[in-house]
Amino acid sequence: MFRFIIFISIFAQLLFSNEAYEIIKKLDENMRGENISMRLSMRVVSLRHERTMKMQTYSQGTKKSFTKILYPPKDKGITFLSLDNQMWQYVPKIERVIKIPPSMMLQNWMGSDITNDDMVKQSSIVEDYEPRILKKDENIVTIELIPKEDAAVVWGKIIINIDISTYTSVKDIFYDEDGEEIRYFIYEKVKKFGKYYIPTYWRVQSSEKKNNFTEIVLEEVEYDTEISQQYFKKSALKRFSR
Amino acid sequence: MFSLALKNILFYKGRSITTFILTFISTVFLVLYVSMTDGSHDSMLKNSLKIYGGAIEIYHKDYRDIGGNEYLIQDVKSIESKLSKIDGIKLFSSRYETYGLLSFKDNSTASMVVGINPTKEIELSQLKSALQSGEYLKESSQNCIYLGSGVASKLKVKLGDEVSFIGGASDNSFSADIFVACGIFKTGLFEFDSSATFISRVYFDELMLSKNKASYITIKVEDLDEVDEVNNEIIKVLDSENLESLTWKTLMKTMVEAMEVDSIFGYISLSLFLIVIFFVIMIYGFINVSSRIKEFGVLRCIGLSKRAVFSLLLYEIFILSSLAIILATPIAGYICYYYSINPIVIEGIAQMYQDYGLVSDELPFSFDIFTIFWNICLIFILNLLSVVYPFFYINSFKPIEASRHV
Amino acid sequence: MYSLIIKMAWKNSFLRLPRTLLLITMIAVSMSMMIGLQGLYDGMANNMLDKNKRSASGDVSIFAKDYRVQKDIKYRIKNAHAIREELQNIDGVKAVVLRVQVDGLVATARKSSFATICGIDLKSEDKFGRFSKFLKSGEMKFDKRGAVIGLELAKTLKVKVGSKVIFSAQDISGEINSIALRIRGVVQTTNILLDSNAIFVDISRVHKFLGTSSNDVTQIAIMSDNKNLAELLKLKYSSLDVKNFFELQPMMQMMQEIMFIFNSVTFIIVMGVVFIGILGVMYVSILDRIREFGIVLSIGMHYKYIRLQIFLEALFVSFFGYISGAVLGGILLIYLRDYGLDLSAFSDALEMWGYEAVIYGTIKISYFTSTFIAIISASLLSVLIPLRKIKKLNPIEVIKAEK
Structure with a gap:
């Protein structure tokens, strides 16, 4: 009898962690579909400055993405391509394609609270972390993501709150190794596109600097369309800049 | 008693001459040694200040620790107008520093790109004299970039090549441009040469949206010895919680510490010389005294007190030391003074450092009356101390016994 | 005869005990301090060299x-x-x-x-x-x-x-x-x-x-430990970049040269002053006994025996000075080697320049041999001037003079 209880509890735990994994996976699918193209506007607010940028992005799976800046006019036509773990940038003003070196990967992308690394390694949430359900509160499931020992991620852990009625995240909190909060993402205004749900308002906030945040509003979203493979080549950087 | 001492000095010529010469040598030696150490430290400091550092630099708080655009100085003009009213400031200029990616063909490197006022920098730093090839910047040199030799070799850039730059402007927005390599410099500071590049501020401010902003303001003072007074004045005038004005003593803490360590070692060696010389003077004093045991015995017998004997000895050494020091001081002082104005040039070092750029081969002395004064006092005290043992030695004889001593 | 001279020299050396002791103390203190200092400087330089070699470039x-x-x-x-x-x-x-x-x-x-x-x-x-x-x-x-x-x-x-x-x-x-x-x-x-x-x-x-x-x-x-290895390898691997330690670290070589010059200058100055000290004592000790020497010469003893006796006296004193200096210096060096000089107050700067906060000394046999040679020669040299005085001596006058 006793043995049976142990068996059950192990089984339950397995189930439990599997469930966490399933939730994370569904969340991830919602965020990217087979492929996704978005038009978004990004507002970066810091103590002294406030800037708005608009851009168009195309991405397929976790390895390929292409981004083009539409606004402001000063930056219009700047394009980014990330393939696997590499990232290139084309700047029309200087007519150069530049490969972003590792030393720049952790710099803030276009001055926002998002790093280049966040842009490139979007996949890692499923591959690099061990998920565990902390609690379930009606529709909201709180999952703790602990990085796998060999995962090349800087965070100590990430706590995400997922609304399982839509499989979208409500809030992600990033912690360092000592368990101190570094930054968090807030997601709002979930909309349905085809079979996918996605929040159309994101806010990235640094935990220490309360006055610094980045807001992203998804203006147009299209899932699973025919994205031309032309976008995911180095030649696209220049070609689609105009 | 004084005249007796004088007579003794004249009578015991050997001892007098040796003591005189040794005192003379040790005074000159000590003064020169200290002056040379201080002088070379000063010149080390001045050299590194000359190359790029400022005697005083004004920062927004936290810029030095955290950095980034949030901590830029926002209103350079009003600070500059305040600074121009302070006496003791020779020149000041603001610099705008940013880190960006420079690339040329397949090569790229992260670099500190600095917007400077080229004319003022001629006086403030040695950027112009560090020129290796090409030409130095002018206000109007547009997108000319002045590259450290290390940066140039990493990028494999030659003069006239176009170098692309990407980085962040002062409002965190994206910035990119093409610069033309106009000049290459080498200061001899390896880190600096392999990371720093310069652009005229007139042009760079347009690109970085950094007009009236600065990473810091660098200040050259009239007299480096009065840097603290000037700095206090600046802090008073700035009157701002958000700004900090720091002198080189804080900015170059490790260097200052290193010099202190060097001085400690200098003083250890110096004390070795002084102790040896002290011993010799004492030995000569002792020999002299021991040959005069009989004389002292007689003196005591005719009623001279122990104290009087001691003061006789003191008088003798006092006269001898004074004479030696009076002669030595002007000579040593003059040598210090001469070499403080015309530094010794060490030929070998110049050759050895050809590759290292601007490292100086001059070894100037420092000329400081106060330092010379305490050096002299030290010698004087040591000399006076040297009669203590001989005095106890003669005291160990009873007067009668001593008067019969052979 | 010689045993008599040795005995006389020995006795005379310690005739004026305080004076001799003072001289011995001087030699001992200055010598021990000097080799302590050399040990410390060498230790510092070697330590830096050694750690650089071990951690990075090798030879x-x-x-x-x-x-x-x-x-x-x-x-x-x-x-x-x-x-x-x-x-x-x-x-x-x-x-x-x-x-x-x-x-x-x-x-x-x-x-x-x-x-x-x-x-x-x-x-x-x-x-x-x-x-x-x-x-x-x-x-x-x-x-x-x-x-x-x-x-x-x-x-x-x-x-x-x-x-x-x-x-x-x-x-x-x-x-x-x-x-x-x-x-x-x-x-x-x-x-x-x-x-x-x-x-x-x-x-x-x-x-x-x-x-x-x-x-x-x-x-x-x-x-x-093959000194020519770099040259050899440069020929052998001409398509590669072969560098010896000092080519990689030119500053280290300069530092070593400066240390050497500094140590030599210290050595010469200290030994020069020690020489003056011995000279003074020997001179006076001979002058004291000039009457004695005059008598000995006049009863027919050869000058060379007197010379020998004085040389021996100088040797005895300086030898004792050397021995006590060597012992004191040895103790100092062992202390510096084992406990070092603690400069933690300046650790930031020291580490910045590649030194450790506690500096340990080294011990080299050459400290002892070179000071030995120097002190012995200083003592022998120091009696030359007084000896000339004796050589020029007219025995009769000396005996008559004074007293």
């Missing part, structure tokens, strides 16, 4: 051409094993290590910094330069993604033993790779370049990370 280092300028994995040695094999068969080569280094970025959740990852093989590094001795805290282990980090870099990143860091760099195909490392230990090599930049991990991990084979290295460092 000779081989790089691929252009690597030292470009610091890029593109410029690497591609047949390292064969070269190592060849090197190990050369006379005087004691140890050879292979290293792979690549520059990149190291990051924690809060901070990031430029860094160099150094792939090393702990076992051969220990044989090469006792690498494990550099450990400051934690343990020297590379298993389970373990890495050991330079002290200054650890301070910059604010990481401690047990922290996780992410290192990113370009591999040979140009792709940016990242690797998670667990800090297992902190090292202080006092080689400032390493302390402020390096993360040491096992060489095989770096190979895997970069996509290189174990035959690919950026540096081959050699410990050897």
